Amino acid sequence: MAPLIPLPTSYLVLDGVVSGLLLATLTFLLREVMKYANYKSSQVQQIINSGALAILFVLCWVGINLLILYILLSEDILKLFFPTIPVRIFIALLVSGLIILFYGSIFRRNQEEEDNPIEATLEKIVATEPLEEISETEDNCETEVLEHIAVKNGQKIDLIFIGEIISIQAEGDYVMIFTAKGKYLKEQTMKYFGIHLPKNKFVRVHRSSIINIDYIQRIELYEKQSQVLKLQNNLQVKMSLAGYKELKKVLNL
Template identity: 50%
Template sequence: MENKRIIAIYLIGVLLIAAIIYLITRPLMSSASESMLITDAIMCGVLLAGVLTLLKIIVKYSNLSSLYLYQKLTVYIALAVLFVLCWFGIEFLLLYLIFPTDDWLLFSPSVPVRILVGVLTYGFAIQLYLSFYKKERQAVEDNYQGNNLAEESDSALISENESNQSEKLQERIAVKNGQKIDVIMVSEIVYLQAEGDYVMIHSVKGKYLKEQTMKSFEEFLPSSQFVRVHRSSIVNVDFIAQIELYDKQNQLLKMQNGAQVKVSISGYRILKKTLGLK
């Protein structure tokens, strides 16, 4: 809709300027023939369309609004000079090629008026283009910011979901058992034992084999309750019944369900810290 409006203003402006040039130059060029005046007006309109298109492209891709004030003034003045020179310079060159020298000189009294009309036309066109592309850039920026907000919202939602999943893992663990899925409460886990690429979960209700690494369990299970006492074992401190010395330097845990779990030297240091032992 906005583009159609600009094109309509564009065409009306070109026709209006061509008519203005015709009406202004007619009394200044009283000795010129009607065909010369009409040719001049048509050429003015056609060349104006081309120069305005060029100016439109410059404004669209240069982002003049981001320049400092003195830079803007310099650029606007330079564009005004180029606009007028391109418009009337090319036209006078064509008139010189089309008409004899004596006839071509009849256009010279209209030069000051043409320059004034050119400057006014440039001023109106530059304001129109700047206003239009400012709105367009603002719409693009708003859309970009909207996309960023949506992405941030999605990221926040993903993080929240991951956090919720972590919390759920700290509360319960789902284990696929054939066509069934067993749900084990974390508080009911006695200890976990590594079994190759699997982990055997020993709970108060029985044993469950889950395809997961010990490291992932160590990261997500609450550290205040679960301690990795050995490379292949994680125990629930709430189910430790007794700690015994085993093989001089190593310790042995006796769990409340009767199971025995070996403890490494480093694992024992972590266990003592968790239990508050010196």
């Protein structure tokens, strides 16, 4: 505002403080009003409502700001702020528009989640727990397909054939391999097994789980948050939405 107002810096700082406090207060109030808006109404009605809120925001910000300055300063000094009114209106419209767009998208999504909680929660799981993607270069290059896995067991080495594996679970820097005979701890990464296991038999259904489709018994909904695979040997494996889609692709569902 300094180029528009021939006033000392102290008055400009006062104006900035008042404007900032008003902005924080009006933003909070606007957010609370938008929380209870009906986002299922027609698009035209939503535009009208948003426009009304923006106009009210502008009037409150500019009007209350000038009123406070009038109370704190003399009338002659207040008149010097009048040339800045168009700039204030523009800034208020810009800020209110951004606030309405930002919180509108959040509250609209919340209402959609309330209407369909299962799908919304599954989408959240994908967003927060994505599968480690293999680059196209890695995916297209020729990789060795494992036929068996050697696991050191004390002074012995156990040989696990691929067909015996029910599932593989991440355990920090190790993986736990589950079979009908028992479970085995192997120092290896999930990404390695995701690349080298047969893709027509093994699916990474979660960032921490790979399963053998030959051992699937059924798929169940688990606490309205994700889908769970019931495997043989009483094993249960949680799935992400991306993993569920990949499983359906392998199973041709």
